[in-house]
Amino acid sequence: MGRNTRKRRTPLAAKAAAASAALALGGGGLVWANFHASAHEAHDGAWGDRTTRAAGQVATISCPDVGQRLSDVPGRARPEVDGELATLDRQITDAYERLATTRDAQARDASFVQNSVLGPLKDRRQAVVDRIELEIGRAGGTVPAGLDALTACTGTPSGAGTTDAGSTDPGNTDNGGRAEGGSQDGGGDGQQGGDGGQGGQAGNGPAAADFVDITTVRPNVEPRPRRTRNASTGTFTTRCGVNAGHNHNTDNVIVAPGVTNGAHHLHDYVGNQKVNAFSSNDTFLQGGTSCRNSNDLSAYYWPVLRVQDGTRDFDQDADGGGKEGNAGRILVARQAEITYVGSPTGKVVAMPQFLRIITGDAKAFTNGPANANAHWSCTGFENKVQLTDKYPICPEGSDVVRSFAFQSCWDGRNTDSANHRTHVAFADGRGRCPAGFKAIPQLTMRLVYDVPRPEIEGGQVKNAYAVDGFPEQLHKPVTDHDDFIAVTKGDLARTIADCVNQGRRCR
Known part of the structure; x- marks a missing residue:
């Protein structure tokens, strides 16, 4: 099975502050x-989603972290699941590359990013999430609820703040x-x-x-x-x-x-x-x-x-x-x-x-x-x-x-x-x-x-x-x-x- 990328990201549950x-x-x-x-409360976008977005071109892509929701994957399913998570990251990298190389098209068409980058990315991510759910189920595990809601990514404008x-x-x-x-x-x-x-x-x-x-x-x-x-x-x-x-x-x-x-x-x-x-x-x-x-x-x-x-x-x-x-x-x-x-x-x-x-x-x-x-x-x-x-x-x-x-x-x-x-x-x-x-x-x-x-x-x-x-x-x-x-x-x-x-x- 083809595999590609991944560094773990933050969980989607809210975290309480507490220590030194x-x-x-x-x-x-x-x-x-x-x-x-x-x-910080959980969110599906970048830190800038908590601030007023500035008008301008989309600078980067923010996708919910599917991997952090998978805290209990059966051992025999992990190799395949890890490979699929790596594929998700490869997809984000490819989508970002397309984003970065289509600035002229984005300037001419306000819907370009959604139609040509984020929409296709969501479809590809959905296919991977479906396979992850299948592998966990085959191994006798329990699929976490709500994974399908993590397939949509957002674009962050270049003028948005991030802290x-x-x-x-x-x-x-x-x-x-x-x-x-x-x-x-x-x-x-x-x-x-x-x-x-x-x-x-x-x-x-x-x-x-x-x-x-x-x-x-x-x-x-x-x-x-x-x-x-x-x-x-x-x-x-x-x-x-x-x-x-x-x-x-x-x-x-x-x-x-x-x-x-x-x-x-x-x-x-x-x-x-x-x-x-x-x-x-x-x-x-x-x-x-x-x-x-x-x-x-x-x-x-x-x-x-x-x-x-x-x-x-x-x-x-x-x-x-x-x-x-x-x-x-x-x-x-x-x-x-x-x-x-x-x-x-x-x-x-x-x-x-x-x-x-x-x-x-x-x-x-x-x-x-x-x-x-x-x-x-x-x-x-x-x-x-x-x-x-x-x-x-x-x-x-x-x-x-x-x-x-x-x-x-x-x-x-x-x-x-x-x-x-x-x-x-x-x-x-x-x-x-x-x-x-x-x-x-x-x-x-x-x-x-x-x-x-x-x-x-x-x-x-x-x-x-x-x-x-x-x-x-x-x-x-x-x-x-x-x-x-x-x-x-x-x-x-x-x-x-x-x-x-x-x-x-x-x-």
Whole structure:
């Protein structure tokens, strides 16, 4: 069966806001941070659907996330269902490409987008959803109600805003480590570009309003939550390099196994060296590692960062690269710090072998921020300012920093779930796991880049940088995400948990 794409997006159910964030920042130790956010209701369109749409051409396509509704798919149906979900993403990519190459026709005919792009896309999505329902039923599963209502997509005009601008209440956060959106103070208004266009070297972003001078943003990082007497205060750092050997591909074995170019954007890989769409648990054990600790065969991978300075990289004419709007020169991180940390409320259990975790949402721009977990900052500012929906412009002598704090609670049974989210969870604002979940060592990552400074002139951004993403996501910073597969030998998982529980600093 033909398969193609997919990074998981947000669930369609409303999420309540509730908690604080934890990040491993700086070389000296832990800094815990609360990131302001807004609770958001479910919706079928982009964030801009909550704002008054501006007149103008449709900039991108927003489709409801079918995959996030499929939280309980029978195991024997998952390969086929994953393939069909990948097909849905391929369809969106194709529809966006048609959207981007028919601007003249759209200007002449107000009904062109609906009749020639969105209408046919809905029909193709309906056929895929029908097959998904059939596969689940054949395997004895229960098909979630309302899937047919998720086939229609919407178009977002280029002038529409994409955030709830002005929400800066630091007490309204959700799920430790995950920021739930809200614009950062200090420049720009939402994601609207100065000229209403998408900008970017490939014409699909980023726009000038996606950047902010970090020195103008008011501090938004709160102190870490109070530790209890039983807290696990240790850290375990694993040194796996920065992918200087250029181990890249555009696959995603977690979300789209068996699907070439399943991510539609390029990943950096450190740790396990045999990760692609066709990898399995068996091949992970034979994969070798870039980590100094030879027992750490875990896969750590994230979308590459590029500077859009007019240069071309090796994948300019490749799927997932320039052919899908991911243009410019790939930047290699100067530092990639990977650290496991403990819980402020108790001891942790060892991570299970082959546990898979995705943090953040590669499609948060069109899905909304419920699963977003992007953290952007600059060296010297990390314990003061963290940005979710802006790229920072750092002062001279300061570097760009991407940080991730993964889910730190596990359901105690499953190493993955059908939607790749429900088997793990974030702790609440006090560091407590949901009922029935166990605390595990929290994986944190800090990536530091020497990025040429962008310049904003006349509503345009010059020398922009951006994270790779799906083409319809317009290279928005909120789409940053990170992926992890736990693979260890020599009882390393137990060693990490013991180190954290005993309050030691281990490498």
